[in-house]
Amino acid sequence: MQVSRKYGVLIGMAIVVIAGIAAVPAPSNEYKNLKVLPKDISTKDLSRIMIDEFEDGLGVSCGFCHAEEKDSHKLDYASDENPEKEIARLMMKMTLDVNEKYFQVPHPLIGDSVLSIKCMTCHKGQPRPGETE
Amino acid sequence: MLLFNNKKEKMKNEKYISVNENDDGIDRAGFLKCMAWAGTGLFCIMSGGVMKSFGMSQLIDKNIGALKKGLLLPKADFTFAQISDSHIGFNKPANPDVLGTLQAAIGKINAMPTAPSFILHTGDLSHLAQADEFDTLDQAMKSAKTGKIFYVPGEHDVLNDNGKQYLQRYGKDTKGDGWYSFDYKGVHFIGLVNVVNTAEGGLGVLGNEQLEWLEKDVKGLSSSTPIIVFAHIPLWEVYPQWGWGTRDSAQALSYLKRFGSVSVLNGHIHQTLQKVEGNITFHTATSTAFPQPQPGTAPAAGPMKVPAEQLRSLLGVTSVNYVEHNHTLAITDTPLIAAKETKMENQ
Numbered sequence: 001m002q003v004s005r006k007y008g009v010l011i012g013m014a015i016v017v018i019a020g021i022a023a024v025p026a027p028s029n030e031y032k033n034l035k036v037l038p039k040d041i042s043t044k045d046l047s048r049i050m051i052d053e054f055e056d057g058l059g060v061s062c063g064f065c066h067a068e069e070k071d072s073h074k075l076d077y078a079s080d081e082n083p084e085k086e087i088a089r090l091m092m093k094m095t096l097d098v099n100e101k102y103f104q105v106p107h108p109l110i111g112d113s114v115l116s117i118k119c120m121t122c123h124k125g126q127p128r129p130g131e132t133e
Numbered sequence: 134m135l136l137f138n139n140k141k142e143k144m145k146n147e148k149y150i151s152v153n154e155n156d157d158g159i160d161r162a163g164f165l166k167c168m169a170w171a172g173t174g175l176f177c178i179m180s181g182g183v184m185k186s187f188g189m190s191q192l193i194d195k196n197i198g199a200l201k202k203g204l205l206l207p208k209a210d211f212t213f214a215q216i217s218d219s220h221i222g223f224n225k226p227a228n229p230d231v232l233g234t235l236q237a238a239i240g241k242i243n244a245m246p247t248a249p250s251f252i253l254h255t256g257d258l259s260h261l262a263q264a265d266e267f268d269t270l271d272q273a274m275k276s277a278k279t280g281k282i283f284y285v286p287g288e289h290d291v292l293n294d295n296g297k298q299y300l301q302r303y304g305k306d307t308k309g310d311g312w313y314s315f316d317y318k319g320v321h322f323i324g325l326v327n328v329v330n331t332a333e334g335g336l337g338v339l340g341n342e343q344l345e346w347l348e349k350d351v352k353g354l355s356s357s358t359p360i361i362v363f364a365h366i367p368l369w370e371v372y373p374q375w376g377w378g379t380r381d382s383a384q385a386l387s388y389l390k391r392f393g394s395v396s397v398l399n400g401h402i403h404q405t406l407q408k409v410e411g412n413i414t415f416h417t418a419t420s421t422a423f424p425q426p427q428p429g430t431a432p433a434a435g436p437m438k439v440p441a442e443q444l445r446s447l448l449g450v451t452s453v454n455y456v457e458h459n460h461t462l463a464i465t466d467t468p469l470i471a472a473k474e475t476k477m478e479n480q
Contacts, residue, residue, distance in 0.1 A: 043261075043262075043263070043293055044261055044263050046293065047261035047262060047263070047292045047293055048261055050292065050293075051260070051261065051289070051292075055435075056433075056435045056436070058433075059375070059432070059433030059434065059435070060335065061288065061331060061334075061335030061376055062288075062292075062331060063331035063332065063333065063335070064335075068331075072330070073330030073331060073332070073338055073340060074295050074329060074330060075295065075331065077293065124432050124433075125431070125432040125433025125434075125435060126432060126433060
């Protein structure tokens with residue numbers, strides 16, 4: 001009798017723990033239109049990529065790829081209106097492919113310090129490689 | 134790709150590329166040229182709408198890292214300090230200890246003969262607009278001996294959320310995206326926001342709503358009222374190719390033309406520059422975090438790595454002495470390296 005009561009308590013505790021874990025929402029962010037970068041990327045990792053890879057790597061600011069909201073100069077980060085954004089996606093895919101295929105980087109991710117080829121490798125602070133002021 | 138073109142011969146004999154010989158595009162000569170230019174700083178006196186400036190090399194004894202013997206700060210009714218571009222969260226080789234250099238800047242402020250009435254922080258408090266970065270900055274700024282700290286955002290403070298978090302933390306009693314004004318001992322201070330809206334090429338934008346507010350804000354002021362405007366991105370065209378300017382700043386400045394004395398304090402470019410245009414003196418401050426190259430001397434703007442022993446001479450704090458009766462404003466840019474020695478001199 002005591003043994004079954006003990007099991008009962010343990011099973012009850014297990015149910016509470018499992019239910020608690022299930023109730024915790026999966027990590028999420030407010031990003032609605034990520035197609036190359038991981039959908040569950042943290043704001044910190046995303047911001048770091050935007051600054052290190054794009055602002056420093058290409059010498060551009062957010063408005064180079066992100067379109068403005070209608071009736072304002074504020075940026076609509078989810079919008080695909082600006083064609084530069086799709087080009088940026090293609091370039092990110094190319095960068096990942098080059099790292100994986102030619103540098104044998106397993107499961108490469110944009111912004112990862114182990115990448116052999118990054119935006120800066122070719123762009124060197126310019127929006128388009130080879131351009132000079 | 135560029136790398137492949139440069140390494141064709143090497144690749145012929147290799148199945149895979151095993152080494153990435155990256156080049157940062159900035160050579161040693163470029164570094165030194167920029168350091169000599171940016172590290173000197175300026176001492177400025179404005180009188181009757183004209184600002185006179187003196188290189189810090191004229192004032193600072195480089196052997197002791199403090200004011201040359203016999204020099205005294207001008208007498209002032211009040212003083213305030215400007216710091217800028219702290220980039221808390223930045224951790225690259227250009228400066229892996231941005232908190233340490235911010236604390237050194239605060240140490241410099243605390244070593245002033247008289248505590249400044251307040252501090253203006255002209256933006257880029259954080260590097261990635263993260264809550265923990267703002268927390269760290271707030272904690273550090275608490276050690277500054279001053280009455281109050283006024284902020285305007287930099288573009289790094291409004292990443293991803295168009296400045297919502299910045300406004301929650303620092304935007305109390307401000308208008309719109311965080312702009313405001315206040316008066317102190319006869320001087321009218323105006324904090325503007327030119328980083329939330331953007332323009333092509335990364336230029337800052339003030340926007341119509343803020344411009345309308347500014348016009349109304351200064352409308353009732355006497356033309357003899359000294360005006361000090363502070364914003365992150367320069368309100369004059371320092372180097373538009375790198376986004377170092379504000380697209381609609383001309384309209385804002387047109388509202389200030391009738392005033393006898395206008396000073397504009399900015400950050401963003403991480404170096405000291407000064408320009409006088411009519412009644413307006415423009416001044417940009419060094420960063421407390423890392424230097425950037427001189428306009429046009431590098432492929433692009435961005436963190437510039439310099440030898441560790443020279444970093445602090447390129448970072449700094451701007452202090453301002455204001456004398457009420459003759460409306461003279463003196464601005465001094467002080468490299469961080471002088472902080473300790475100045476404190477000793479004052480003891």
